Structures are given as C-alpha cells and as structure tokens.
C-alpha cells in the first residue's frame with residue numbers, strides 16, 4: 733500500500749488555510765488600494781505597513797510591484813501568522829511580519845529607514861496616540877522624503893457621509909478612545925511633522941486615501 737494518504741495532504745492544506753485569513757472588507761477595497769498605491773511608490777521602494785491585518789492588502793500591492801520591499805506588521809499574533817502565510821503563498825517581496833504596537837514607547841527605534849509608511853483602516857479603531865505615533869515615526873523613518881499613505885473613513889464637517897457618522901457612533905460605543913477621525917485633525921497632525929496637505933482620493937464605501945508628501949526637506 734504505497735498510495736499517498738489523502739488525509740495528510742488535506743491536513744497540510746488546512747494548516748495553510750488556517751493561517752491565511754480572509755477579510756471581506758479587504759476583498760472589496762484591495763484592488764482600488766492596490767492600483768492607487770502601486771502607482772505612487774517609487775522604484776524599489778522600502779515600505780513599512782502598520783496594522784497589516786490579514787496581509788491581503790500587502791499581497792495586492794506586492795503582486796503589482798515585485799520590485800518593492802514590503803515590511804508588514806501587527807500587534808496581533810494571528811494577523812502576523814496570516815501575513816506570513818500569505819507572503820509564503822503569494823508575495824516573495826513581503827518580509828516576515830513584525831510585532832509592532834504603536835502604543836508601546838520606542839517601537840520605531842530598532843527600525844531602518846523606509847521610503848513609505850502605509851496604514852490602512854487603523855487610526856479610527858485605535859487610540860489617537862497611534863496616529864500621533866505614525867506622525868512621529870514619519871520624522872525618523874522617512875528622512876529621505878517619501879510618502880505617508882493613510883486609508884480609511886474620515887469626518888469632513890457637513891460633507892461627512894452619513895454612514896461614517898453612524899460608524900463613528902458605533903466605534904465610540906465600543907471604545908471611547910476609538911472614532912472616525914476628522915480629516916482636518918489628521919492633516920494638522922502631519923503638518924506638524926513636516927508634511928504638506930495631502931492629496932485626497934475618494935475610495936470605495938466613503939473611504940479616503942490621503943497621500944502625504946514632504947513640505948520641504950528635513
């Protein structure tokens with residue numbers, strides 16, 4: 733009896749599937765984000781992503797841009813395992829995920845410089861201190877210029893989409909430190925770190941991409 737055991741093969745596949753997580757919202761927005769971001773990054777860009785979640789956005793950009801070097805991260809171990817599994821499956825230009833929690837002092841100190849900081853769907857579902865930490869790190873990690881790319885929902889005064897006002901209420905009811913951020917607050921925060929007013933791109937489901945570039949060299 734030399735037939736390979738179907739059970740062993742199935743177990744291997746299940747292990748791989750168990751590590752790789754699939755996000756329905758990433759399935760809806762990853763092409764729009766991937767197309768935009770892939771067109772913005774400079775050749776051979778070194779990218780640090782904060783809060784990479786399942787890793788599907790990283791894969792989407794890395795597949796469009798095999799020349800770039802993408803460092804995913806997340807404080808959540810299951811998310812890091814998913815990012816690593818996706819990298820092994822589909823994106824050799826993704827590095828092993830780092831355990832980065834931006835509320836931890838000194839989180840950026842061991843990191844090398846990068847050409848882009850990317851953060852998708854995080855700053856509304858984390859304390860404001862996380863947005864402040866990204867802005868602070870943009871000073872030390874992006875010394876050569878580069879760009880900061882933020883994706884998510886924003887409050888824009890009277891122009892705010894009703895769905896984002898509802899989302900803001902729901903986030904705050906879950907955690908008083910969370911909430912959809914005002915675009916003006918985010919822009920002021922990054923202006924203080926030396927970034928010009930961002931390019932604003934309308935994205936699916938009333939989300940925005942904000943693309944910050946240096947106002948002037950550091």
Ligand SMILES: C[S@@+](CC[C@H](N)C(=O)[O-])C[C@H]1O[C@@H](n2cnc3c(N)ncnc32)[C@H](O)[C@@H]1O
Nearest residue numbers: 758783784785808832833834835852853854858
């Ligand atoms: C809504 S998910 C978004 C995941 C992914 N970026 C996406 O768009 O599908 C929020 C992510 O932020 C991460 N996160 C939460 N608090 C964080 C913190 N303090 N530092 C870094 N990442 C954090 C979570 O672990 C999670 O992966």
